[in-house]
Amino acid sequence: MxxxxxxxxxxxxxxxxxxxxxxxxxxxxxxxxxxxxxxxxxxxxxxxxxxxxxxxxxxxxxxxxxxxxxxxxxxxxxxxxxxxxxxxxxxxxEQEIHIESGITNVIPIIGVNGSGKTTTISKLAQLWRDQGLTLSLVAGDTFRAAAVSQLKIWGDRLGIEVVSGEENADTAALAFEALQNAQKKHVDILLIDTAGRLHNRADLMAELDKTQRALQKLDPAAPHQCIMILDATTGQNLYAQVETFKKYINVSGFIMTKLDGTAKGGVLIGLVDHFKLPVFAIGVGEKAEDLKMFNANEFAATLLGLASDDGTS
Ligand SMILES: Nc1nc2c(ncn2[C@@H]2O[C@H](COP(=O)(O)OP(=O)(O)O)[C@@H](O)[C@H]2O)c(=O)[nH]1
Ligand SMILES: [Mg+2]
Structure with missing residues (x-):
């Protein structure tokens, strides 16, 4: 094929x-x-x-x-x-995630609980690892023990280091330590998993801000990219989610997940037009190969039923 x-x-x-x-x-x-x-x-x-x-x-x-x-x-x-x-x-x-060579690229993955952050991290990690890049993952969702072990399982499977702390550990301190280590080892990419910072929880949002400032002590340009995960099944409520996250952190672009489970895929069009932010990739399933780099032509043709399986449209 x-x-x-x-x-x-x-x-x-x-x-x-x-x-x-x-x-x-x-x-x-x-x-x-x-x-x-x-x-x-x-x-x-x-x-x-x-x-x-x-x-x-x-x-x-x-x-x-x-x-x-x-x-x-x-x-x-x-x-x-x-x-x-x-x-x-x-x-x-339509944009690729830019990875700068010669530095540790710090990339927090943000979004509400259940949007697909941890899953997308493992998909991205596999993709980059297969391209020969070195990675380190930070289990920054320290509020839920299950979230830490979920990331550890992925890390083990992929042979990628996962940096984690105690339950309820300070995410900012953990991220700081992880970046310090990654820089020492010349790791290409530091992917930071974060807690599902529900937009109405100001304390969690403040923590995101604190993490950002801690990272900047080691690299003023960090985070180099901040990717927001959008669950397609959420529909119109995504506008409010993005709006809130944007207040606290400089969102570089989106990855939309769970397009396979919903008829609301068109929501991505309005979001892009409204926020003028790039789309890096889309998720159409739970497996690593179900993360597809975003292509506007193919997305539009598929959505309108103009694409056939052999790639002609
Ligand atoms: N069908 C489908 N499920 C997904 C996709 N991405 C994530 N999921 C599922 O969504 C659920 C929540 O994902 P998780 O990564 O734990 O979300 P987090 O809380 O943001 O870290 C899990 O059951 C994932 O398998 C996708 O693109 N398609
Ligand atoms: Mg998670």
Whole structure:
């Protein structure tokens, strides 16, 4: 199986619920129909129920209205138009996680409880390890013993060191010590797992801030990237989550997980448009190979049901 084909079939099956809802919905609206106020209004309702977001739906519909209003359109044409608009919106934010050579890249992974932080850390660790990079993982979620052991299990499996402390240990102190060690050993990447800092818990948010300041004592440029994990099944509430985290830490970009479990995959479009932050990768399952680097073209084509399994669209 070619790499491209593999990417597509997994993305296609991963996004299936989102694709079904959007693509079938468009099919139902535009069977031999004109693009008029009625069909536009139906399309608007559909895009909003697919979690694409009110703001970005408005923009997409305005451009559709401007170019095709009053014309006969097919569902295929509408899907192609939407896909190309979504690419225009998302492509500027398609980005790789930049790893600088010659330093220890400090990368905290943040997000609410259960969003997929620890799982994504293990996926990223495996990816980078396989590329020949050296890593160290910090079990910074010291509030839950299970969270520490979950990361340790992954570390053992991957042959990667996991730095952990006592239960309820100070995450800032732990991260400081881990970075000091990693720098000494010239480790390429220090991935920091963090507690599920629920946005209404100011103390935990303050701890995130403290950790950041501790790391900066060793490297003023740290953290070099701060990746926020977004659980796709959360839908519109993700706006509030991002807003809150952004207040405390400089979020470099997103990884969206659990796209395989939801029809709300379109939420990523509105989020990117609203926050103007990059998307590094998407998660379409629990295994390491289910983390896919983000590709706007393929995401849009898949979401609109325009991608076939052989990678042609
Ligand atoms: N289906 C699916 N499950 C995922 C994905 N990413 C994470 N999970 C699951 O989500 C649950 C919570 O993940 P975890 O990494 O422990 O979240 P954390 O609390 O943020 O560290 C676990 O059962 C993971 O297996 C994904 O992309 N797809
Ligand atoms: Mg965790």
């Amino acid at each position: 070619s790499e491209k084909k593999g990417w597509f079939s997994k993305i296609t099956s991963g996004l299936k619920k989102s694709t079904d809802k959007l693509s079938h919905g468009i099919g139902a609206i535009f069977t031999k129909k004109k693009l008029d106020n009625e069909t536009l209004s139906d399309l608007e309702d559909l895009l909003i129920t697919c979690d694409i977001g009110v703001e970005v739906t408005g923009k997409i519909l305005a451009s559709l209205k401007k170019t095709r209003f009053g014309e006969d359109v097919t569902d295929q044409e509408i899907k192609e138009f939407l896909a190309s608009d979504i690419v225009k919106i998302m492509e500027p934010y």
